Amino acid sequence: MEFIKGKWYYNSSRSYARCDKSVNSNSFDYNEVISGGTHSTNIGSWGHHNAMREASLEEIQQFLPDNHPDKIKPIESKFEIGDIIDTDTNGYQYTS
Numbered sequence: 001m002e003f004i005k006g007k008w009y010y011n012s013s014r015s016y017a018r019c020d021k022s023v024n025s026n027s028f029d030y031n032e033v034i035s036g037g038t039h040s041t042n043i044g045s046w047g048h049h050n051a052m053r054e055a056s057l058e059e060i061q062q063f064l065p066d067n068h069p070d071k072i073k074p075i076e077s078k079f080e081i082g083d084i085i086d087t088d089t090n091g092y093q094y095t096s
Contacts, residue, residue, distance in 0.1 A: 003025075004019060006018065007019050011046060017046055018030055026047055030044055034060060034063045057072060
């Protein structure tokens with residue numbers, strides 16, 4: 001398995017870790033971990049014997065602090081469903 005810096009991985013002990021440096025095809029060093037539902041900045045290593053898989057950002061969102069760079073932020077829009085957008089003008093105009 002290839003480990004990529006910045007990607008999150010899940011292991012069979014129900015923990016997540018963010019790869020900081022790939023050591024070889026069997027292990028990587030990490031600098032962030034989510035264990036027991038809690039995010040922390042710990043340093044350690046994971047080996048392939050832990051039955052790892054790459055984790056999606058969506059599955060770890062609930063554990064990340066709001067200011068974390070991997071936290072997906074909602075897109076804010078001034079428009080709502082049902083608004084009419086007039087694109088024939090120089091600027092966007094909308095009516096509710």
